[in-house]
Amino acid sequence: MESTANQIIEEKIVRHGGDVQIRKYVKGKFLGKGGFAKCYEITPESGSRILAAKIVQKASLTKSRAK
Secondary structure (H helix, E strand, O other), rough: OOOOOEEEEEEEEEOOOEEEEEEEEEEEEEEOOOOOOOEEEEOOOOOOOOOOEEEHHHHHHOOOOOO
16 A cells, blocks of 8 residues: 655646646545546645545556646
């Protein structure tokens, strides 16, 4: 089983004007996995609420459209 203690997940958002925003989340409990991704509970660093995230390995994104 993977260790997820205090692991930070970063989300990079690129706007049309080229502005880049980085959002950081704390990875929590493992929820499950499918054919190409794993799902975890995540919490924004602000701690405002618990969310779910599907995390896909970059290596599995072979088509540019998927990226």
